Amino acid sequence: MNTTKLQGNKKIKHGNKRDRLSELPDELLVHILSFLPTTDAVRTVLLRRFGNLWTLIPTLTFEDPDDDEFVCNVLKHHKSPVIHRLKLCDVVGLSQTTLTKCANLASTKKTEQLLLFMEYGDLCVVPRRVFRSQHIVTLVLDGLKLALKRPVFVGSLMRLELVNVKFCKGALERVIDGCPCLKDLLIVNPIGIRGVQFTAPNIEMLMLELQDVMDFTIDCPNLSILHVEKTYTEQLQFINVSSVYYASITIPCSIPHRDFAQLVDTFPNIEVLIVGYEAYAQLRQCGNSKLDLEDNNKWVRLSLRPRVHGSCLRNIICKLLKASQCLQTLIIYANGDYFCDCNMLQRELSSPCVLKKLETITIHECEKPYKGLLQLIEFVLKSAVVLEKLVIRCSKDKLFSTEGLEFINQVSSFPTASRKKVEINIMLST
Incomplete structure (x- = not known):
């Protein structure tokens, strides 16, 4: 037996028992103590190596201390x-x-x-x-x-x-x-x-949970993000919120769609607006970061509009429709100039999706049969199992053009997954 090797192992084990914490410099020990609740940091006074180091910590955190005297x-x-x-x-x-x-x-x-x-x-x-x-x-x-x-x-x-x-x-x-x-x-x-009106040109994010407050008037020209909970929309007055791009308003009950549309107009640069169970979103350009929307599994009505030229329809399928299990109404503003014919759509179209509650689809500003828009309609028709109505709104000139008739024929030929007969209505835009 190699006794030298055994003695070496014993030395190693003995070495592992060294109090390496006590060998650390005071500055590092103080830094470690600063992460502890102050009550625990003070108790280290009982350890010889720590002594009164707790008096030098740059953070004080009193969470449920014993009494006022300790503080x-x-x-x-x-x-x-x-x-x-x-x-x-x-x-x-x-x-x-x-x-x-x-x-x-x-x-x-x-x-x-x-x-x-x-x-x-x-x-x-x-x-x-x-x-x-x-x-x-x-x-x-x-x-x-x-x-x-x-x-x-x-x-x-x-x-x-x-x-x-x-x-x-x-x-x-x-x-x-x-x-x-x-x-x-x-x-x-x-x-x-009972009522507040304030002007704050510097505020960029505002979060409100008002409950019993009667009226809240906001004048924040540089506001970007707005969250409001537990209030009625009539309690809110907006004077200048032109820079808001994300707004989420949780209200006790649903509001008429016309009132929702007025809110959209209130925020001229809005990208995402969520009011109760209704949402409005602008699609981003293909290749940019994808839509990041919260709680889209509860929405009943969803309106989508292209934000810039080349907005990508893939965002709808990836981020919205597949997770919107409560969706009943889908509204798409389909100005053809804004939709890119993205080949990535083909891969998404083949993936499984079941829209269990979607009953109505409305296509606004329809101009001609762009590939991306047709693929989206085809995807939704084969995914919506209780779909009842598809409404296509376009101008008279576009409706009776060769491209308009071709678009209608293509949509009418798509297979549907609905257990009900899908009614296709072609309407003139007002």
Whole structure:
């Protein structure tokens, strides 16, 4: 037996028992501690190697701490010259004094992310110093009271989330006016507001969950993304939202299609509009990134329009029809100049798809039998098992042209999967 080899293996095993964590430099240990909840980071004081290193961590995260006194002690002994992120969440018995100390510490140590989550009940007031900080980039307030009677200025704030916040009169407008760099704004269940009108030329993304708010007037000329939940469309007034390209509005009930069409007109540059169970989308150019639409498995009505010359029909099949199992009505604006004759369609046409509830297809602005459009109609006819009606709208000149008649004949000759007799209506555009 080779005793030298065995002794070598024993040395290796013994070497693996080294406390390599203790050999790390202080800076790296502090960095590791910064990923822990502050309660756990403080407990490392019981370990000789760590000692008081927790006092140097650049993030403080209080999630369900034991009591208000613990928070005060941490704030008292913290030595790091900066705090990148300060999070206070559901502190038992949090006092207004402790909340003010947190705000003062955040301001003194140039905190960029300040997140305050309070239990709903006796609302603490957001310390005014929060709205004088020139370092905060992200501010989240949940379950607090906002009482601002004078103008404020938060020069670096880019994202603001206000959840279950009780507003005194004019407080929300003062906050928005005092944040010139604000890009993202989220307001959920505001309390004490019956109507709001604000102008914010800097905001690019707006998310609203209004519930009891009566009226909300929005004037945001640079707004790109809009999400609205739990409200009625008549509660929303849009003054200038011309730059919005994506809007999702969740409402308690469906709206008439004419009202939906008016909403489409409200957003002249819209690419995707979702209102309840109805959606409107513009097709992108072949080769560009594909449509990215959320919750398309619940839509009942879908309207599609080409966005640019060469818009690709493959997007309809790949991203929409195959996942739209509740779809009952499909509307396609089919200006032939906008549809590319993409060979990739052939591969998609051969793949299985069953449109279980699609009953009506309407083709608008039909001009002539472009290959891509004919392939799409053929695909839908062989996939819609309860289809009842196909409506084709075109101008009189196009309808009675040689190409128009050829188009109608081709569509009429396509096989259908519907268990019902499909009615094909040719109508003149109004």
